[in-house]
Amino acid sequence: MNANATQRKDQGANAHSGRHGEQALEILQALRVDIISGELTAGSLLRQQLLAERFGVSRMPIREALYRLEAEGFISFTPNKGAVVAPVSAEDLREIYEMRVAAETLALRLAVPELTNTQIDRAEDLQIEMEKASLTEFGTLNAAFHRILLLPCARPRLLAHIENLENAADRYLRVTVATLDYAGKSHSEHRALLEACRRRDQDAAVNCLRQHIEEGGETLYRHLTQSASA
Amino acid sequence: MNANATQRKDQGANAHSGRHGEQALEILQALRVDIISGELTAGSLLRQQLLAERFGVSRMPIREALYRLEAEGFISFTPNKGAVVAPVSAEDLREIYEMRVAAETLALRLAVPELTNTQIDRAEDLQIEMEKASLTEFGTLNAAFHRILLLPCARPRLLAHIENLENAADRYLRVTVATLDYAGKSHSEHRALLEACRRRDQDAAVNCLRQHIEEGGETLYRHLTQSASA
DNA sequence: ATTTATATATTTGGATCCAATATGAATGTT
DNA sequence: AACATTCATATTGGATCCAAATATATAAAT
Numbered sequence: 203m204n205a206n207a208t209q210r211k212d213q214g215a216n217a218h219s220g221r222h223g224e225q226a227l228e229i230l231q232a233l234r235v236d237i238i239s240g241e242l243t244a245g246s247l248l249r250q251q252l253l254a255e256r257f258g259v260s261r262m263p264i265r266e267a268l269y270r271l272e273a274e275g276f277i278s279f280t281p282n283k284g285a286v287v288a289p290v291s292a293e294d295l296r297e298i299y300e301m302r303v304a305a306e307t308l309a310l311r312l313a314v315p316e317l318t319n320t321q322i323d324r325a326e327d328l329q330i331e332m333e334k335a336s337l338t339e340f341g342t343l344n345a346a347f348h349r350i351l352l353l354p355c356a357r358p359r360l361l362a363h364i365e366n367l368e369n370a371a372d373r374y375l376r377v378t379v380a381t382l383d384y385a386g387k388s389h390s391e392h393r394a395l396l397e398a399c400r401r402r403d404q405d406a407a408v409n410c411l412r413q414h415i416e417e418g419g420e421t422l423y424r425h426l427t428q429s430a431s432a
Numbered sequence: 433m434n435a436n437a438t439q440r441k442d443q444g445a446n447a448h449s450g451r452h453g454e455q456a457l458e459i460l461q462a463l464r465v466d467i468i469s470g471e472l473t474a475g476s477l478l479r480q481q482l483l484a485e486r487f488g489v490s491r492m493p494i495r496e497a498l499y500r501l502e503a504e505g506f507i508s509f510t511p512n513k514g515a516v517v518a519p520v521s522a523e524d525l526r527e528i529y530e531m532r533v534a535a536e537t538l539a540l541r542l543a544v545p546e547l548t549n550t551q552i553d554r555a556e557d558l559q560i561e562m563e564k565a566s567l568t569e570f571g572t573l574n575a576a577f578h579r580i581l582l583l584p585c586a587r588p589r590l591l592a593h594i595e596n597l598e599n600a601a602d603r604y605l606r607v608t609v610a611t612l613d614y615a616g617k618s619h620s621e622h623r624a625l626l627e628a629c630r631r632r633d634q635d636a637a638v639n640c641l642r643q644h645i646e647e648g649g650e651t652l653y654r655h656l657t658q659s660a661s662a
Numbered sequence: 663a664t665t666t667a668t669a670t671a672t673t674t675g676g677a678t679c680c681a682a683t684a685t686g687a688a689t690g691t692t
Numbered sequence: 693a694a695c696a697t698t699c700a701t702a703t704t705g706g707a708t709c710c711a712a713a714t715a716t717a718t719a720a721a722t
Contacts, residue, residue, distance in 0.1 A: 222712055223511035223675060250704075260677045265705090266499055273503030275589065281453035282683050282704055297587045300542075304534040312530075357527045359505065359600075363593070370589075452682055453705060480674075490707045495675090512674055512713050 226266035229257055233267055237276050237287055238372045248277060248285040274366055292427050295374045299419030302367050306348070306415060307408045309364060312355035314404045322399050325350050329392050340385065341372070347392065351399065374422050384421055388414070456496035459487055463497060467506050467517055468602045478507060478515040504596055522657050525604045529649030532597050536578070536645060537638045539594060542585035544634045552629050555580045559622050570615065571602070577622065581629065604652050614651055618644070 233253075236242040248268065250261045257264070268285050271277045277285045325347055332343040345368065352361065391414040398407035463483075466472040478498065480491045487494070498515050501507045507515045555577055562573040575598065582591065621644040628637035 225676080251702090261704095262676050262678095266495070266675090269496055269499040270503050273500050275592075283685095284704065294589070297589050300538060300587070301535070301590055301593070304538045305531070308530060308534045357530070359524070359527050360531055362505075363531070455706080481672090491674095492706050492708095496705090513715095514674065 225257070225259055226263040226270075229253070229259075229263055230267040230270050232257075233271055234274070234276060234369065237271075238369060238376065240373070240376050242287050244287050244289045246287045248287070250284070275370060290373060292423060295371075295423055295426055296419065298367055298370050298374075299415060299423075302364070302371065302419070303412050303415050305360060305364050305367060306352065307412050309352040309355045309357060309360050310411050311404050311408050312357060313352050314399060314402055314407050316354035316356070317351070317399055317402070318354075319400075321350055321354065322396060325399075326396055329389070329396065332392075333389050341375070344388075351395070374426065384418070387417065391417070455487070455489055456493040456500075459483070459489075459493055460497040460500050462487070463501055464504070464506060464599065467501075468599060468606065470603070470606050472517050474517050474519045476517045478517070480514070505600060520603060522653060525601075525653055525656055526649065528597055528600050528604075529645060529653075532594070532601065532649070533642050533645050535590060535594050535597060536582065537642050539582040539585045539587060539590050540641050541634050541638050542587060543582050544629060544632055544637050546584035546586070547581070547629055547632070548584075549630075551580055551584065552626060555629075556626055559619070559626065562622075563619050571605070574618075581625070604656065614648065617647065621647070 233242070233248075242248075250264050250268070253264045254261045268277065268279075272279055272285065275288060277287055279285050328343055328347045328350065332340060332347065335343055348368075352364065355361070391410060395407060395410040395414065398410050463472070463478075472478075480494050480498070483494045484491045498507060498509075502509055502515065505518060507517055509515050558573055558577045558580065562570060562577065565573055578598075582594065585591070621640060625637060625640040625644065628640050
């Protein structure tokens with residue numbers, strides 16, 4: 203399959219939003235979304251000229267965005283040939299989730315003692331919303347839920363790393379989240395996590411989160427290794 | 433202090449080494465080394481024109497290298513003003529070491545069952561060499577020692593992440609490694625780690641590594657918070 | 663003398679141009 | 693027909709050019 207997600211021309215919206223020095227960031231964001239959402243599939247060639255036309259800019263800001271995308275691990279360059287969307291694999295998925303467990307449990311352990319009741323309440327609100335929400339909203343609400351519990355760790359590097367891992371994971375999530383009864387189990391795990399946070403019980407909270415992430419990863423892993431699709 | 437490390441002109445060596453599509457990578461490497469080694473100090477402005485002259489190329493490959501450096505966390509851009517070398521701080525150092533513990537213990541846990549006796553022997557050789565080596569060689573030998581024990585985990589994302597963290601840590605290491613009696617303690621810790629690996633004792637090995645990294649971080653942290661220099 | 667306004671110069675961000683490499687088609691040879 | 697060679701084309705990587713923004717210097721006004 204080819205990079206035909208680049209066909210729709212939305213330069214009208216993008217090109218004149220932030221004038222000087224921000225185009226590349228918007229392009230980066232847009233391409234990242236395209237890869238995560240699956241509009242750009244693994245192996246797709248990213249033609250600079252096509253992207254430039256799509257966004258209504260020259261190739262320069264495109265290149266800038268591509269360099270950063272490569273650093274984030276979403277694409278890879280081969281010299282004089284161009285950039286292709288990084289492949290997906292069950293091993294990669296497993297690795298991402300192993301790293302998420304390590305990074306997010308560290309962040310949570312550091313965050314729990316700093317959590318305010320207000321923040322926990324806010325997380326609970328999000329959880330309540332999430333349980334009523336549609337599948338399209340689930341992703342953002344879920345991300346917000348996790349973020350609010352981890353942010354108080356106040357570790358910018360770690361949080362950026364986690365965000366990158368979650369983006370990487372979302373590439374795999376897309377395929378499966380719609381089909382599975384993942385949501386139900388996730389909700390009760392979130393509830394347990396909130397309880398542990400309320401008691402400021404680091405170990406319990408960390409174990410909840412570890413289990414939560416691991417089970418999510420397991421589910422995806424099984425789904426990916428079974429169905430050879432995507 | 434300004435970016436006067438950019439004065440020496442070494443374009444003769446760099447410009448014609450790899451012709452098409454590799455300049456940026458060499459420049460990236462060179463700038464990374466300059467930042468880690470301290471030739472480019474925190475807050476230094478990175479003038480594209482100066483760098484272009486230093487490396488004997490146009491501003492284009494410079495920009496490419498800078499974008500990637502930013503993604504690695506070594507510099508940061510402010511729109512229309514340019515790039516500056518990222519600041520250092522005790523909190524950042526602490527964070528790096530917290531992340532190293534999480535990432536490297538994960539890698540080691542996965543690597544230990546895969547380790548061959550040959551690899552452990554090779555690590556021991558490196559350790560023996562290290563104990564006789566000078567301070568200038570210590571850094572590379574130490575890195576090689578850790579790498580050989582972690583590589584068998586076969587997790588490319590994780591290993592790249594660890595490499596980035598070690599580069600980030602090296603920025604702080606530089607200041608202190610010369611002055612401290614860090615080496616002696618490090619050697620015995622390495623020995624203990626090797627022993628645990630020989631027994632294929634995951635938990636013991638992971639605990640050794642955790643302690644090793646934590647103590648290294650502690651030492652640096654104390655040194656950095658005491659002496660307000662650099 | 664200090665401050666404000668204006669003009670100038672430097673620098674980044676983006677567009678265009680050119681060279682080197684790779685891709686693909688056409689042609690020729692066996 | 694299969695394969696190699698040559699030539700045309702497309703694409704990347706790098707250089708140059710231009711515009712927008714910022715910083716600096718100069719002049720004017722209080």
